[in-house]
Amino acid sequence: EAAVTQSPRSKVAVTGGKVTLSCHQTNNHDYMYWYRQDTGHGLRLIHYSYVADSTEKGDIPDGYKASRPSQENFSLILELASLSQTAVYFCASSGWASSAETLYFGSGTRLTVL
Amino acid sequence: AQSVTQPDARVTVSEGASLQLRCKYSYSATPYLFWYVQYPRQGLQLLLKYYSGDPVVQGVNGFEAEFSKSNSSFHLRKASVHWSDSAVYFCAVSIFNTGNYKYVFGAGTRLKVIA
Numbered sequence: 001e002a003a004v005t006q007s008p009r010s011k012v013a014v015t016g017g018k019v020t021l022s023c024h025q026t027n028n029h030d031y032m033y034w035y036r037q038d039t040g041h042g043l044r045l046i047h048y049s050y051v052a053d054s055t056e057k058g059d060i061p062d063g064y065k066a067s068r069p070s071q072e073n074f075s076l077i078l079e080l081a082s083l084s085q086t087a088v089y090f091c092a093s094s095g096w097a098s099s100a101e102t103l104y105f106g107s108g109t110r111l112t113v114l
Numbered sequence: 115a116q117s118v119t120q121p122d123a124r125v126t127v128s129e130g131a132s133l134q135l136r137c138k139y140s141y142s143a144t145p146y147l148f149w150y151v152q153y154p155r156q157g158l159q160l161l162l163k164y165y166s167g168d169p170v171v172q173g174v175n176g177f178e179a180e181f182s183k184s185n186s187s188f189h190l191r192k193a194s195v196h197w198s199d200s201a202v203y204f205c206a207v208s209i210f211n212t213g214n215y216k217y218v219f220g221a222g223t224r225l226k227v228i229a
Contacts, residue, residue: 103160
């Protein structure tokens with residue numbers, strides 16, 4: 001069964017600090033995604049990647065960087081965390097970027113920036 | 115702009131009652147349509163998806179959804195809900211944009227099933 005694991009499950013960070021969220025998938029999927037979930041909003045795409053060592057900007061990339069060192073791993077980096085980045089972050093993977101492709105999600109990371 | 119609207123942020127139903135969660139999309143063509151469910155402290159999981167054919171599509175755990183092209187809607191239904199159905203339900207579309215397919219999610223509907 002498809003598996004996407006995220007770490008940490010939750011994190012408290014200080015404003016201006018650096019935060020790294022990690023994602024690991026064992027699905028052998030090429031595509032990986034980082035989404036942000038805010039109350040009252042649907043998931044919004046931050047960055048995605050379709051191959052190792054390459055990342056692409058999503059709809060809301062400002063303030064975030066991404067890194068895909070291998071097919072299995074995809075990290076989201078907040079170089080200077082801000083209060084507005086308090087949210088739940090989800091990683092997802094898919095085997096292909098087709099219109100019908102199912103996304104497989106991790107359990108999320110709850111980030112609180114103080 | 116493409117969008118997905120779920121007009122009901124919260125829905126409360128009694129166990130055993132029927133359920134409908136509404137979803138409307140705005141897109142020039144008929145996209146792939148999805149319903150995902152998020153149980154507490156878990157990631158989203160696919161309930162069902164639709165692109166063509168019979169407008170009523172069956173999903174897991176007794177859920178089904180009906181597509182209406184004329185109304186640009188994709189409503190989720192269940193004949194008899196169980197307390198374990200309490201979760202957040204997301205409608206989503208998959209569209210082709212700037213060389214890639216991408217998902218657009220609705221804001222979600224939080225379902226609470228009471229005894």
